[in-house]
Every structure is written in structure tokens, then in C-alpha cells.
Amino acid sequence: MYKNQLQELAQRSCFNLPSYASIREGPDHAPRFKATVNFNGETFESPSFCSTLRQAEHSAAEVALNTLSNRGPSRSLAAKVLDETGIYKNLLQETAHRAGLKLPVYTTVRSGPGHTPIFTCTVELAGMSFTGDPAKTKKQAQKNAAMAAWSALKHCE
Template identity: 85%
Template sequence: MYKNQLQELAQRSCFNLPSYSCIREGPDHAPYFKAIVNFNGETFESPSFCSTLRQAEHAAAEVALNALALRGPSKALAARVLDETGVYKNLLQETAHRAGLKLPVYTTVRSGPGHVPIFSCTVELAGMSFMGQPARTKKQAQKNAAMAAWSALRKGELH
């Protein structure tokens, strides 16, 4: 998923496509991998070794996207690519599935005049509710709620 988003960011920014290299360690019967992605002249490394090359490459791409989303002129573009692809909704669903939890439930409320509606959305996951920023479309309101939930999960605000 992250590799695709990094590639899309490169295409939208007219950069060269990302290139990956890997470090392989361990015995032949149980190798583990660390990946490095070269993106627009910068290198980003997966934070730890992974059991598959694919996981390591996705981890390196995630590091790159997160770093790019926090700085420079590509900040807005990187954030928009992550948002447009619906990555946060996918991440919440995948996390719930892996943890054996019920899938996230989105509750959207419409307000405002009919010609200029405002949608507010709350997502429930593991007995917790997260509210996103209001938006002009139901789809965007759901993405905003998913982004709020994912941000809280990443910051450890659940414990």
C-alpha cells in the first residue's frame, strides 16, 4: 500500500520513481530483510528487519511518506496523496482485522442547508470513538474521521 502511494507521489511531483535496495541477513531457512528506498535523491530506511522483502519495502516507503508529509513543499502533496487514496480507512480496517476486532463503524451526520451540506463523521473502533473534521462530502468526512482515529492510534492515545 505505501509503495503505491510513494509511486503516486513521485508521478504527481514529476520525480523519478522510487528505487529499492535491500539488506538480507539470517540463515537461508529464516532470512530477514531491511529495505532502503531512494526517493528524489533522499534515502529512507525501514526501521527494523522484517520477515519478508515486501514488508521491508513497505516499511521503508511508509518512513519516506511520513517524513515527506511533515516538511517541505511536498508536505501538502504528500498529505493529499495519503488522503485521496483513502489510506487511513484501509489502515484502520487492516489493523482491526489483524487484532481480531470488529471492523470500524462510521456514523455520518448531515447538517446545514440542502445546497451547502456539512458532514460530520465519527468512527468507532474497539469501543472507542474518534471524530474527524467536518467536510463538504460524506466520503471526505469519513476519511477525516479515519485520519483522526489513525493519528490517535499512532500517538498511543489509546492506553
């Protein structure tokens, strides 16, 4: 999942595709892998060794996406594109799944005149509610709520 999202980010933002490198250690019957990904001139490394090369590459891509998403949508082109791709919704869902929590629940309210509606969305996760900035579409309102939740949760860490 993370490798695909990183590749999509590269394609949408006209960056070179991510390139992966890995190291292998351990005996042939039980190898361990650690990977790095080079993305837009930056290198991101998987935090630990993994039992498969694929897991190590996904781990490195996850580090890259988390690092880029923490920069905030206005701080870099990559972070802005991350917002446009809906990465924050994916990150919230993946985090909830890993933590054994119920998946995020989105509630969207439509207001304003019929020809120019405004959508406001709230996402609930782990007993907390986060409201995003209003938007012209339901989809963007959900992305805004997910981005608000992700930003708030990252500041809590």
C-alpha cells in the first residue's frame, strides 16, 4: 500500500519515481532485510529489519509518507499533493487498524444554497472527533477532516 501511494505521489507531482535499495543479513534460511527509498532527493529508511524484502520496502515508503505528511500541506509541494491524493484518510485507517481500533467514521453535513453547497465533515476515531475545513465537495471535506485529525494526532505524540 505505501509503495503504491509513494509512487502515485511521485507521478502526480512530476518527481522521479522512488528508488529502493536494501541490505540483507542473516543466514539463507532466515534472512532479514532493511530498505531505503530515495524520493525527490531525500532518503528514508525502514526503522527495523523485516523478514521479507517487500515488507522492508513498504516500511521505508511508510516512513517517507509519514515524514512528508508531517510537514503540512502548505510547506512543500509533496505535502500538498499528499493532501490531494487523500493520503491522510489512508493513514488514519491504517493507524486505526494497527492499533486495533474501530475504523474512522466520517459524518458530512451539507449547507448553503443548492447551487453552491458547502460541506463540513467530522471524523471520529478512538472516541475523539476532528472537524476539517469546509469544502465545495463532500470528498474534499472528508479529506480536510482526515488531515485535521492526522495533524492533531501527530502533535499529541
